[in-house]
Amino acid sequence: MCPLSQEYNLFWLAAGLYLPAALVTWPRLKRPSGLCSGLFWCFLAGGLVFQSLALYMRGDSRGALPLHTPFEVLQVLSWSLVLLTLLMRHLFKLRLLGSFSAGLATLLVWLSLFMPSWDPAVEVEGTAAVSPWVSFHAALAVAAYTLFAVLAMTALMYLLQDYGLRKRQAGAIYALLPSIRKLEGFNIGLLFTGLCLLTLAVAIGGLNWLSQPAQVTPWKLGVAMLVWCGYASLWWQGRFGKIRASGFALWSVVLFVAAVASLWPLTGRPGPESPVEPSMEQAE
């Protein structure tokens, strides 16, 4: 079996475990079924193990961090989202966050697996060719995107809870969702932390661009700045009370969708006339 197909088998195995993890919680909301949460965490942890192996193999074959194609970035993003959820669940103590994160990770993983065009063949230079600052830039950007993914989930939970309260809904899901107050505190904290990381990532990426302008296209730079401006503007509006809490949550979700969509230009390959481009995807 060739390494590529081995990787894909592992990615599919991970996807196969994330799916039941994402589904196992929801029947309990309709009707308590007695399914233990241990099953959920087992599925999630199992999926993470297979995904980690697959990403390791992909990185090994690249000789670099697997962040060269939208497929790889989505896989890494879902991997870090699940890892963060598993590691921080006792710290966050947010009911249903694991279920929402599992849902998002499943969506990202399955979407990337069903789109072969998102994983084109890529020529990559060895590790020695890439500046460590570029690697640092990419690592920070992935960390920031992971926090924005968690933010999108907590914001979605906020919107659901807010909807339920305003529409006088009293279903089981609303009783299980965290309180409005707790979710809002998390939303603000996650946005602030994610924005700090993204600012640092953009600053390092900017310095790299100044030193080697040919390696980063203006289009890529513009998209990265747009994402940063979006989150910075949202933070500013939230900080100074210029936006309603529900609007803040809604924009957190919209911005995350936009941030994921921005992966295509951010991971785009340079034209044949351009030199090989060591940007976010060459972080390795």
Place this chain on the structure above:
Amino acid sequence: MNTAEGVELVLLGCSHHRVPMALREGVTLTPEQLGAEFHQRWRQRMGLVESFALATCNRLEFYAVGPTGALGDPDALCQLLPDTLDAATFKAHCYHKQGAEVVRHLFGVAAGLDSQMLGETEILGQVKAAYEQACRLDSAGALLHKLLQKTLQAAKWARSRTGIGQGQVSIGNVAAELAERVCGELPQISILLLGTGEVGKRTTEALASRGARRLTVCGRNPLKARAVAETLPGAAVLAFAQRRQALAYVDVLIGATSAPELILSAAELAPLMQTRRTRPLFAIDLAMPRDIDPAVADLDQVYLYNLDDLAAIANENLATRKREALRAEEGLHERAARLWPELSRFLARYQS
């Protein structure tokens, strides 16, 4: 025991379904009143081989394994019971069940299907405590041990696999659940009761019973406010004139005054909400005429509910529980039918 006659599983009891509220006190006994002495006399007098008694505020039931017809006459049983029992009321309202019907009944009781508040959980604890007492007194034999263990399992099944306990069905508990959805854990949130009306007081009591500790009562009449505060655990009293300052930090506001005009307008609250970002306000208007301007519901981070809203949620939850009760009943009947042949074998063994 005369081995020539049949042995049966029987139940004699009365509950809130049959006994009117005014008479219910008369047929209430404590588990202590049904101790070793009672069981000993009961078993000797009627020739029982096993006995079990369940006494709650709404229910008094006697389960026994003994000769056919032993529990058919409530008179004989009442003679053994403490004098505090109103024997006439018990006899007039008691029911008698036998065989598989007893199993079905006990399963339903333990699951909360027969409770006054459908799906309540307290009854399961009471059945468990009564069973523990029966174990201590050694009044339960092989059959009742089997029956009660299966009863506890069946009740747990009904609670975990159906929605009979989902949602709150009383106004106070609905308010408490909503407060938790808005503000988080009740011990950490501060509650301001505006007014000294009974509904407001009961709602605040419900919040306190679920863990709320930071309670403040504010009324036009300071004496009445103090009197209400004294009935609430750790509650403080606030002068009516200071109510607006309190809104800067209060998480739950309960409006229950008899004032003819609005106590809180949206224009008053809007600037206060600007100063308390990430601190939503849950406002409950229980007054009629209203205390809180309905327009406050349009403010960011303010969730306004009135009595009708709370009642609608309670009724909706009750309707859900009733639907789920049918499903639970079906499952419990199946379980009872599966258990009965096993219990019949115990009866046959006693008989032989």
